[in-house]
Amino acid sequence: MPWIMMAEFVRDSSSMPELPEVETVVRDLRPLLVGRVLLDVSNGAKRLRYPWKPTWNRRIRGLSVEAIGRRAKFIIVGLTQDASLLIHLGMTGQLTCVPDDEIVADHLHLRFRLSGGFELRYRDIRRFGGVEFHTGQASLEKRFESVALGPEPWLMDGDNWVASLMASSRAIKSLLIDQSTISGLGNIYADEALHRAGIHPARQAKSLTRPESTALLQAAGCVMEEAIAGRGTTLRDYVGGSGLGGTHQHSLAVYGREGEPCSRCGLIIIRIMIAGRSSHFCPGCQSQDIGKRGGNRVLP
DNA sequence: ATGCAGTCCTGTAAGC
DNA sequence: TGCTTACAGGACTGCA
Numbered sequence: 236m237p238w239i240m241m242a243e244f245v246r247d248s249s250s251m252p253e254l255p256e257v258e259t260v261v262r263d264l265r266p267l268l269v270g271r272v273l274l275d276v277s278n279g280a281k282r283l284r285y286p287w288k289p290t291w292n293r294r295i296r297g298l299s300v301e302a303i304g305r306r307a308k309f310i311i312v313g314l315t316q317d318a319s320l321l322i323h324l325g326m327t328g329q330l331t332c333v334p335d336d337e338i339v340a341d342h343l344h345l346r347f348r349l350s351g352g353f354e355l356r357y358r359d360i361r362r363f364g365g366v367e368f369h370t371g372q373a374s375l376e377k378r379f380e381s382v383a384l385g386p387e388p389w390l391m392d393g394d395n396w397v398a399s400l401m402a403s404s405r406a407i408k409s410l411l412i413d414q415s416t417i418s419g420l421g422n423i424y425a426d427e428a429l430h431r432a433g434i435h436p437a438r439q440a441k442s443l444t445r446p447e448s449t450a451l452l453q454a455a456g457c458v459m460e461e462a463i464a465g466r467g468t469t470l471r472d473y474v475g476g477s478g479l480g481g482t483h484q485h486s487l488a489v490y491g492r493e494g495e496p497c498s499r500c501g502l503i504i505i506r507i508m509i510a511g512r513s514s515h516f517c518p519g520c521q522s523q524d525i526g527k528r529g530g531n532r533v534l535p
Numbered sequence: 536a537t538g539c540a541g542t543c544c545t546g547t548a549a550g551c
Numbered sequence: 552t553g554c555t556t557a558c559a560g561g562a563c564t565g566c567a
Contacts, residue, residue, distance in 0.1 A: 251560060284543075284562080308561080326560055327545080342545090361544045363561060382562080405538065414562075422560065511540070512560065 252324040254419030255462035267332040272350040285365025307418035325363025388456040400440040408436035409510040428455040436514040489515040
């Protein structure tokens with residue numbers, strides 16, 4: 236039953252869509268969406284973080300989906316006539332393509348009626364995301380300029396990365412989740428990358444040695460590549476009819492594991508607050524000391 | 536300029 | 552049992 240394949244990430248207290256989850260949504264939707272015609276759209280009354288304007292309803296009619304991709308955590312649906320939909324899932328956003336007779340769930344905000352008896356649905360419990368309509372490349376580019384997205388980890392120039400860290404006295408964890416410095420990481424993968432690189436989340440960015448900074452950048456890319464391979468991280472409340480959730484939650488080393496032993500060194504994982512976000516780390520593997528990986532352990 | 540806290544929003548769970 | 556409170560955090564605003 237591939238036609239009911241869904242890409243859903245219901246988010247609860249311990250998960251939200253970061254780059255790997257967004258990439259998974261895009262990959263799932265691509266074969267379902269591309270080539271379909273947008274026939275109509277209906278929108279709910281509740282305001283979203285990125286609100287859909289009712290005046291767009293008329294303008295999307297008759298346009299077809301040509302492509303779907305993403306930039307950082309933004310999904311871009313390319314339409315005919317140089318138009319596009321720009322979607323952000325926020326924390327609890329779900330973008331699914333389903334048969335139009337599929338049961339309508341709570342918190343559904345947008346239904347795009349598609350050719351072939353399908354619907355593209357946007358559901359969002361906490362309404363931190365939304366869908367925008369753009370016409371012309373210029374409009375889309377202007378939008379992206381306004382959010383000032385840094386490069387994704389695998390496209391980040393090593394020297395620029397080191398320079399960014401050297402110039403900042405902020406906690407490294409805070410810098411990692413700042414989309415204008417490096418894009419794609421959220422709280423989960425920032426914690427995971429720091430653990431993999433053996434760096435304490437509260438360390439000042441400028442205190443990292445060049446090898447540490449380089450290792451961190453590499454770790455960020457690896458952590459997210461592995462998460463994509465596992466279809467992202469889904470912890471609870473997965474609502475899909477397809478069973479196609481993420482599997483990466485089984486591979487998390489520190490996130491959400493407060494009080495559990497570190498799988499690498501056995502010490503108990505700790506949670507602290509940094510920049511208003513919870514940060515999980517292993518006091519054994521992630522030393523506060525510069526250039527020192529907890530207890531001089533050799534890390535894989 | 537820089538970096539921090541506050542804001543939005545709802546469901547879940549802990550605490551009394 | 553039922554209420555209140557805290558917490559989850561991506562992107563943005565405003566303040567020091």
